[in-house]
Amino acid sequence: MVSAPPTLNYLNNGYGLKSWLLTKDHKRIALLYLLSITFFFFLGGFFALMIRLELLTPAADLVQPDTYNKLFTMHGVVMVFFFLIPSIPAVLGNFLIPIMIGAKDLAFPRINLASWYIYVLGGLFTIVAAITGGVDTGWTFYAPYSTSASNSHVITAGLGVFITGFSSILTGLNFIVTVHRMRAPGMTWFRLPLFVWAHYATSLIMILGTPVIAITVLLVAVERAFHLGIFDPALGGDPVLFQHLFWFYSHPAVYIMILPAMGVVAELVQAFSRKNIFGYTFVAFSSLAIAIIGFLVWGHHLFVSGQSTYAGLIFSILSFFVAIPSAVKVFNWTATIYKGSVSWDSPMLYAIGFIGLFTIGGLTGLFLATLGMDIHLHDTYFIIAHFHYVMVGGAIFGYLGGLHYWWPKITGRMYPEGWAKFAALNVFVGFNLTFFPQFIVGYLGMPRRYAMYAPEFQVYNVLSTAGATILGVGYLIPMVYFLWSLKHAPLAGDNPWGARGLEWEIPSPPPTENFPATPIVTEATHQYAPSREVGIA
Amino acid sequence: MFTNFPFFPQQASEQAATVDALYFFLVAVSAFFAVLIALLIVVFAVKFHRKDDSQVGEAIHGSLALELLWTLIPLGITMVMFVWGAQVFFHMTRPPKGAMEIYVVGKQWMWKVQHMDGAREINELHVPTGRPVKLIMGSEDVIHSFFIPDFRVKADVIPGRYNTLWFTATKAGRYHLFCTQYCGTKHSAMIGWVTAMEPADYQTWLSGGAGGGTMAENGAKLFQDLACATCHLENGQGRGPVLKGAYGHQVLLQSGQTVTMDDAYIRESILTPQAKIVAGFTPIMPTFQGLVTEEQLLQLIAYVKSLGESTGTGAASTAPPPGPVQKQR
Numbered sequence: 001m002v003s004a005p006p007t008l009n010y011l012n013n014g015y016g017l018k019s020w021l022l023t024k025d026h027k028r029i030a031l032l033y034l035l036s037i038t039f040f041f042f043l044g045g046f047f048a049l050m051i052r053l054e055l056l057t058p059a060a061d062l063v064q065p066d067t068y069n070k071l072f073t074m075h076g077v078v079m080v081f082f083f084l085i086p087s088i089p090a091v092l093g094n095f096l097i098p099i100m101i102g103a104k105d106l107a108f109p110r111i112n113l114a115s116w117y118i119y120v121l122g123g124l125f126t127i128v129a130a131i132t133g134g135v136d137t138g139w140t141f142y143a144p145y146s147t148s149a150s151n152s153h154v155i156t157a158g159l160g161v162f163i164t165g166f167s168s169i170l171t172g173l174n175f176i177v178t179v180h181r182m183r184a185p186g187m188t189w190f191r192l193p194l195f196v197w198a199h200y201a202t203s204l205i206m207i208l209g210t211p212v213i214a215i216t217v218l219l220v221a222v223e224r225a226f227h228l229g230i231f232d233p234a235l236g237g238d239p240v241l242f243q244h245l246f247w248f249y250s251h252p253a254v255y256i257m258i259l260p261a262m263g264v265v266a267e268l269v270q271a272f273s274r275k276n277i278f279g280y281t282f283v284a285f286s287s288l289a290i291a292i293i294g295f296l297v298w299g300h301h302l303f304v305s306g307q308s309t310y311a312g313l314i315f316s317i318l319s320f321f322v323a324i325p326s327a328v329k330v331f332n333w334t335a336t337i338y339k340g341s342v343s344w345d346s347p348m349l350y351a352i353g354f355i356g357l358f359t360i361g362g363l364t365g366l367f368l369a370t371l372g373m374d375i376h377l378h379d380t381y382f383i384i385a386h387f388h389y390v391m392v393g394g395a396i397f398g399y400l401g402g403l404h405y406w407w408p409k410i411t412g413r414m415y416p417e418g419w420a421k422f423a424a425l426n427v428f429v430g431f432n433l434t435f436f437p438q439f440i441v442g443y444l445g446m447p448r449r450y451a452m453y454a455p456e457f458q459v460y461n462v463l464s465t466a467g468a469t470i471l472g473v474g475y476l477i478p479m480v481y482f483l484w485s486l487k488h489a490p491l492a493g494d495n496p497w498g499a500r501g502l503e504w505e506i507p508s509p510p511p512t513e514n515f516p517a518t519p520i521v522t523e524a525t526h527q528y529a530p531s532r533e534v535g536i537a
Numbered sequence: 538m539f540t541n542f543p544f545f546p547q548q549a550s551e552q553a554a555t556v557d558a559l560y561f562f563l564v565a566v567s568a569f570f571a572v573l574i575a576l577l578i579v580v581f582a583v584k585f586h587r588k589d590d591s592q593v594g595e596a597i598h599g600s601l602a603l604e605l606l607w608t609l610i611p612l613g614i615t616m617v618m619f620v621w622g623a624q625v626f627f628h629m630t631r632p633p634k635g636a637m638e639i640y641v642v643g644k645q646w647m648w649k650v651q652h653m654d655g656a657r658e659i660n661e662l663h664v665p666t667g668r669p670v671k672l673i674m675g676s677e678d679v680i681h682s683f684f685i686p687d688f689r690v691k692a693d694v695i696p697g698r699y700n701t702l703w704f705t706a707t708k709a710g711r712y713h714l715f716c717t718q719y720c721g722t723k724h725s726a727m728i729g730w731v732t733a734m735e736p737a738d739y740q741t742w743l744s745g746g747a748g749g750g751t752m753a754e755n756g757a758k759l760f761q762d763l764a765c766a767t768c769h770l771e772n773g774q775g776r777g778p779v780l781k782g783a784y785g786h787q788v789l790l791q792s793g794q795t796v797t798m799d800d801a802y803i804r805e806s807i808l809t810p811q812a813k814i815v816a817g818f819t820p821i822m823p824t825f826q827g828l829v830t831e832e833q834l835l836q837l838i839a840y841v842k843s844l845g846e847s848t849g850t851g852a853a854s855t856a857p858p859p860g861p862v863q864k865q866r
Binding site for chain 2: 233529
């Protein structure tokens with residue numbers, strides 16, 4: 001049943017370092033990204049582990065407060081800018097978007113390669129900042145602490161963020177042009193896989209938002225280096241201006257991280273229910289709605305900053321509006337499973353985990369959009385729990401689910417399903433044990449970024465640290481079996497899942513040119529049986 | 538080892554009960570939807586589990602009615618959250634008239650508190666129960682945030698401006714005070730205690746704590762020492778505007794705009810006198826940036842405020858309008 005892999009594919013089409021480092025093949029660039037973001041993921045994970053170990057006891061005993069401050073800063077910077085933002089787009093998006101729309105490559109293969117080099121350069125700055133002593137401003141770089149008070153390597157780390165932003169902009173640009181210009185005949189907008197819609201929406205944010213963070217970080221560097229008064233009131237600046245600029249990008253950036261994961265989950269739910277999505281247009285447009293409204297909610301990070309009460313009102317109601325398209329997605333995914341042919345393969349387990357955890361992450365977001373509630377919760381562990389439910393329970397679950405689903409396509413080999421199920425369970429249990437207690441300790445009032453804390457908070461921190469240990473093991477297991485699978489696992493064949501979509505019609509691993517001839521598309525993806533409308537019974 | 542397994546902070550202020558009510562509503566709504574979704578997914582995944590490998594799902598395109606249903610119902614529920622949250626927020630951001638004022642200065646890494654009668658504290662705040670207390674807060678260096686979990690109140694403390702926060706303590710006791718805006722090395726040590734006392738106990742505490750004069754008295758002394766008094770004469774003949782009775786009133790500026798004479802305006806006028814020039818005066822006042830500390834600024838403000846409170850004369854409608862000096866550049 002499973003045929004041998006094609007003799008010539010993108011993996012064996014040229015060996016040697018040069019054939020990889022100078023490749024213009026979107027699939028090879030995706031693998032370059034996979035290697036580099038995996039490195040940063042485990043680096044960021046190491047910082048997280050140190051944080052959790054320090055927080056096992058109320059006193060600052062494992063590391064000094066200064067070191068602790070650097071640990072959570074580096075954890076945030078590495079995870080946000082060097083893992084979460086590039087993760088799904090630069091790896092899975094890069095690999096799959098051209099294939100899913102029936103194209104040979106992205107619109108600008110050289111720019112695609114350049115974006116990886118820019119990412120690596122940005123990453124090197126961050127690593128240099130970490131090695132030479134670290135940075136202690138928090139990933140948010142709040143002024144005037146970052147510009148006038150911190151004695152750490154703010155400029156080096158800031159330049160890392162500044163540089164890697166261009167990688168993000170170029171990737172977004174490439175995706176947008178590719179989706180507009182390179183769809184195969186018959187691949188109309190409303191036949192596009194939802195994965196592509198999600199990446200299209202993400203790319204809009206990358207292009208429109210990233211320049212603002214670049215400017216903001218640059219202004220921090222300028223104020224720090226030349227004492228030009230921009231943010232520090234002692235120099236005539238306005239510190240709240242920094243927060244407006246920073247969150248104008250960094251809130252939409254949350255959607256850069258979650259939208260691609262939503263795209264992955266839409267694919268997983270369809271493939272493992274063998275059923276087309278319920279309410280395609282609503283799911284597709286909800287991605288765009290999230291991208292657009294997401295630009296108008298940044299002020300909810302400033303509810304306690306003393307911004308005008310009326311500005312607070314506007315930002316609050318807009319924040320509720322952005323929750324609606326997310327809710328629509330959750331309901332549609334759930335409805336998709338109804339009357340499906342549901343398999344419990346590991347990618348589906350991640351998808352189900354995603355829906356549950358993202359629901360909790362989204363619902364607790366409503367607490368923070370509620371003005372009177374946010375005052376108490378702001379800058380406590382409730383926030384930490386909330387955004388980890390979205391970033392880890394959401395983005396990382398989506399990433400891991402997608403990686404398992406497309407691993408056979410990427411490598412041509414399966415992975416051990418038993419171990420994969422076990423790891424998924426580990427990640428799910430570990431994740432919840434780590435972060436659910438933080439909702440409670442947050443409501444009790446434990447502030448974030450505390451190296452030392454009041455003794456009554458300890459029980460929840462012990463639970464968190466125990467959970468983080470399980471979670472860490474859950475991350476290491478796939479690392480091991482994925483590597484093992486490269487040589488030893490059975491061959492996957494073209495379509496091991498019985499899924500529908502252009503990527504499953506070509507060999508695994510795909511040939512360099514993806515398709516021998518441009519495919520003609522005659523129906524939307526994931527059509528397993530003829531469609532019908534349903535009424536409310 | 539862990540005998541203490543709390544789920545909720547104490548309810549020690551008037552605000553705490555209203556915030557908790559909102560919290561329980563949000564938790565109830567969230568729990569309902571989280572359980573609903575989880576239940577549906579698990580039931581569907583089990584009920585429609587693939588029986589044999591060739592089986593495919595039933596193709597269902599969608600349903601406009603369902604889409605509208607699960608758009609409009611969440612929208613309705615979130616609008617209830619919005620209105621309720623906004624009401625609580627408005628209450629929390631509008632201190633009642635006559636609230637007892639206490640000044641707070643944050644610096645790396647301590648909280649400095651000055652009571653109107655002159656009592657000072659560090660990393661401690663004593664307040665009476667049953668009376669609204671308004672904190673007027675500034676920072677000497679970076680951004681801090683003043684958080685009392687048991688009162689459910691919090692506000693950022695930002696250099697270069699004053700943010701306020703108010704509460705009415707309802708229960709005598711000692712409560713955590715945390716800095717919640719990351720401010721450097723000892724951020725997690727920038728903590729303290731808020732002590733709420735029965736009014737009688739509070740009076741006793743005050744009489745024991747006050748030392749070198751009230752804030753307004755100290756401000757009056759500074760007003761002389763810094764030579765403010767040589768220009769800001771009370772008789773209206775000085776080179777600077779009359780300050781007596783001016784606090785809280787509108788001031789007409791040279792530019793034709795008006796500004797309310799509040800804490801922020803007095804602060805700005807002392808540090809950057811050229812910023813908002815009062816109509817009819819020349820820009821001769823020098824800056825006092827670097828000459829007065831944050832705490833002295835607060836004392837000067839308290840003094841000017843006491844001038845306003847002690848007389849009813851000199852309202853802004855009578856010329857010349859009060860405020861610091863001058864003419865446009």
